[in-house]
Amino acid sequence: MIETQEAGTGAAGPRNLAKILVVDDDDQILKQVTWALSDEYRVHTAGDRSAALELFRSEMIPVVLLDLGLPPHPRAATEGLQALDEMLSRNPLAKVIIVSGNSERPSALKAVERGAHDIFPKPVDIDELKVVLSRAYKLVALESENLHARSRDWQAPLEGILGDSVPMQAVYSAVRKVAAAEVPVLIQGESGTGKELIARAIHNLSRRSGKPFVPINCGAIPEQLLESELFGYEKGAFTGANTLKPGRVEHAQGGTLFLDEIGDLAQPLQVKLLRFLQTKAMERVGGRELISVDCRVVAATNRDLEKSVKENQFREDLFFRLAVVTCMLPPLRDRGDDVLRIADHLMAKYSKELCQAQKRLTREAMEAIQRHAWPGNVRELxxxxxxxxxxxxxxxxxxxxxxxxQLMARSLPAGGSLKEARKDLEREIVSRVLAESKGNISKAARVLGISRPTLYELIEKYGL
Ligand SMILES: Nc1ncnc2c1ncn2[C@@H]1O[C@H](COP(=O)(O)OP(=O)(O)OP(=O)(O)O)[C@@H](O)[C@H]1O
Ligand SMILES: [Mg+2]
Known part of the structure; x- marks a missing residue:
């Protein structure tokens, strides 16, 4: 993806000229084309496949003129076709124009089948070539602009939600898709990962955004109270029910009902909620009248709800009603550098709230933040x-x-020596930091505070 996007930006080099790569084993042709094009383009030349690929890669060249007959097999098209394949697999948006004599026409057609942009006849007519090239560059610009627009669209974070790591981009894209649909959504994720934030984002992006978003925490309210809290009660329904009181469900009329900690819902209420989801109608406690409520339901849980279903703690039919779409929030430790970005943002925000001068994190603090596993996720941060x-x-x-x-302190394994414990800890930390830095050795070495050769030694030693 990176390469594809860079094709657009790489189009202009120094003096703002667009880059072109000319690949031919005939020096005369290279000289002639360079001379003819260097007013308008920054021309790079190569005489064989490997030199061509090297330049294509390092210079990020969007348009290539390619002769198919290259050494060591100048009479066949194999080298040229392979170069074509390799270029297109690196940058599918590159425009490779095959420059061929009449006798090579069948190979040139084969190249077009394999994704070459065009065929240009030898001997080369420079004026015609310029027209073909200018069209090719226009196409490159158009395509890469298009790609940028599309990627902007689905990568952009949602309002009030920080982080642009790959797993969060996937969440944003899912949220945008489900928001428009009316289906129930189940948001799963460890505590503090932002489930409520996402639920609000779904509501705000939906056609119901002008209507109420009504959250209710099914885990925080005692079971006996939860029913009347959810569904309301009629006057005289029980001692103390002196007036009619509508429940949260009714308040959500037209909007979104957010059932937080749904995994904590007691069995009898699971039945009642299921009936409401099936019929879109409910009765208040002590009431006889069926009240229709049009609301969208979004639920959240930090439990493994499928496991609760298997263990008969949670009704399967209710699970399927709620989890028409599920949205999984990644734990903070799997979001790469997001943790530092969120920390920065929060520092600025809290400093302001506390009327303090803006403070900064020390380097060690940043490293500790990256190392820490954040079991309480963003809330802990x-x-x-x-x-x-x-x-x-x-x-x-x-x-x-x-x-x-002191987060790395732990007890000795049973019967183990200090030396073994040290080794275990070392292995665990190295492997975790490697995973967190997604195999980026330099970064992992920096986080661990060791040199790269030392890190390689440890990787070898522990077979990581
Ligand atoms: N990506 C994020 N960017 C900015 N703030 C975030 C992000 N994720 C979470 N937060 C903040 O972290 C706190 C916890 O988020 P939220 O209450 O949505 O999490 P939760 O998953 O519902 O947690 P819990 O399981 O504890 O209820 C909130 O103050 C929220 O604003
Ligand atoms: Mg919550």
Whole structure:
């Protein structure tokens, strides 16, 4: 993807000339074409496949003139066709124009079948060539603009939600898709991953955004109260019910009902909720009248709801009603550099709220933040930063202020020696940091505070 996008930006080099690569084993032709085109293009030349690919890659060249007969087989088209394949697999938007004599026409047609942009006859007529090239560059510009527009569309974070890591981009794209549909959505994710934030985003992007978003936490309200909280009650339904009170479901009329911690819902209420989802109608506690409510339901849970279904804790039919679409929120530790970006943002926000001068994170603090597993996810990050900003004295927030120092301490394995424990810990930390830096050795070495050769040694030693 990166390469494809760069095809557009790579179109202009120094002096703002677009780049072109001319590949031919005939020096005379290279000289002639270079001379004819260098007013309008930045011309790169290559005499064989490997030199051509090297330039294509390093210079990110969007348009190529390719002769198929290259050494070591100048009489056959094999080298040229392979070069074509390799270029297109690196950048599918590149325009490769086959320059061929009459005798090579069958091979040239084969090249077009394999994705070459056009065929241009030898001997080369420069004026005609210029016309063909200018069309090719226009197409490159158009396609890459199009690609940018499309990727902007689905990658852009949602309002109020920070992070542009790949797993979060997938979430944004899913949210945009489901928001427009009316189907129920089940949001799953560890605690503090932003499930409520996502639920609100779905509501705000839907056609119901002008109507209420009504959250209710099914885990926080005692079972006996939850029913009347959800469905309301009639006057006299029970002792103390002195007036009629509509429930949260009714409040959500026209809008979105957000059932948080749905996994905590007790069995009898699961039945009642299922009936409501099936009929779109409900009765208040102590009531006889069926009330129709048109609302969209979004539910969230930090439990493995499918497991609860298997263990008969959660009704299967209700699960399928709620989980027409599921949206899985990745834990913060799987979001790469998002954690630092969110930390930066929160530091600025809290400093303002606390009327403090903006503080910064020390380098060690940043590294500790990247290393930490964040079991409480964004909420934990919020809490640690808030506390640190209130308590820290100087202009910088360090590892101690975040209380991220002792997290690696642990007990000895049963019967193990200190040496073994050290080895285990080392292996675990190295493998985790490697995973977190997605195999980027330099980054992993930096986080671990060791040299790259040392890291390679450790990888070898532990067979990672
Ligand atoms: N990507 C994010 N960008 C900015 N803030 C976030 C992000 N994700 C979560 N937050 C913030 O973190 C806190 C926790 O988010 P939220 O309440 O949506 O999580 P949750 O998954 O519902 O957590 P819980 O399971 O604890 O209820 C909120 O203050 C929210 O604003
Ligand atoms: Mg929540």
């Amino acid at each position: 919020e809490n640690r930063l808030k506390r640190a900003l209130v308590l820290a004295n100087g202009p910088a927030i360090g590892v101690e202020d975040l209380e991220l120092t």
